[in-house]
Amino acid sequence: MKKLTILRTPILILVLATFIAVSYLTTAVALGVPVTPPAGSTFDQRLDQRKKEQNEQLDAKTVKHLQSVCGTEQLSIRKLQPWTATVANKRTTTYQNVDGILLISIGQLKLASQKTFELEQDRAALVQKITTFQDTFANYQQVLGDILVINCQADPIGFQALLDTARVYYTQLISQSGDIATYVNNVLQPVMQNFVGILQPKSNTDS
Numbered sequence: 001m002k003k004l005t006i007l008r009t010p011i012l013i014l015v016l017a018t019f020i021a022v023s024y025l026t027t028a029v030a031l032g033v034p035v036t037p038p039a040g041s042t043f044d045q046r047l048d049q050r051k052k053e054q055n056e057q058l059d060a061k062t063v064k065h066l067q068s069v070c071g072t073e074q075l076s077i078r079k080l081q082p083w084t085a086t087v088a089n090k091r092t093t094t095y096q097n098v099d100g101i102l103l104i105s106i107g108q109l110k111l112a113s114q115k116t117f118e119l120e121q122d123r124a125a126l127v128q129k130i131t132t133f134q135d136t137f138a139n140y141q142q143v144l145g146d147i148l149v150i151n152c153q154a155d156p157i158g159f160q161a162l163l164d165t166a167r168v169y170y171t172q173l174i175s176q177s178g179d180i181a182t183y184v185n186n187v188l189q190p191v192m193q194n195f196v197g198i199l200q201p202k203s204n205t206d207s
Contacts, residue, residue, distance in 0.1 A: 034165045036139055043149055046142070047158050054161040063156045070152030070159050081144050088137045091177065095130045098184060099123065109195055119195075122188055129183060133176045140169035 032053035037046045058066070102123045106116045143166045152159035 031164050031168050034139065034143075034168055036135065037142075043146055046146055047150065047155075047162070050143075050146075050161040050165045051158055054164045056157050056160050056164070058157055058160060066156035066160060067153045070156065074148055074152060077144055078148055081141070081148075084144070085141060088173075092130070092134060092137075095126075095133070095180060098188075099126060099130065102126070102188065105192065105195075114195060114198065119188075119191055122191060126180070126183060126188065129176065129180050133173065133180065136169055136172050136176060140166060140173060143169060 032055060034050065034053055037049055041049075102119070106119055106123065109116045109119070143162055147159070147162045147166065150159055150162060
């Protein structure tokens with residue numbers, strides 16, 4: 001029975017110039033919790049949704065600053081967006097490999113006449129966590145794409161709303177990744193180890 005291993009390192013080290021340059025604008029303001037846009041939504045519909053969620057309150061000085069730097073920030077995101085997708089896809093592959101090991105192990109345990117209900121429930125919980133991570137990343141990538149599309153000089157408030165939405169999704173990704181790692185190591189691993197102990201051949205002395 002294979003050992004479950006999963007990395008605890010952050011999934012997306014996004015030290016983007018964008019967030020460094022403009023994050024101070026809203027650090028004192030609670031960010032709105034974004035909701036997944038309806039399927040098939042247009043850019044304009046998503047932008048309107050993000051504006052309502054974040055409810056940005058920017059003074060004239062901040063607006064002027066955003067207009068002066070947003071083009072450079074969009075360029076930074078354009079360069080790093082493919083890298084974030086690669087990193088997240090590798091992490092998803094790792095999660096799916098762990099799930100595959102669990103599925104095979106459950107089958108082996110059933111053949112050995114072991115009760116697997118608890119492990120099957122634990123696996124279902126892991127699958128849900130992985131799905132949530134994938135959904136969050138899809139939303140994150142969509143927001144990054146919208147940041148690249150927006151005419152940031154004409155709509156600096158919308159630009160800031162998209163930035164703040166991306167920050168929320170990024171924070172969620174870090175949290176969800178850590179939650180999966182903790183769940184695998186603290187919940188699934190002990191259960192698997194217990195089964196290994198049960199199925200371990202006993203020595204003549206033990207018998």
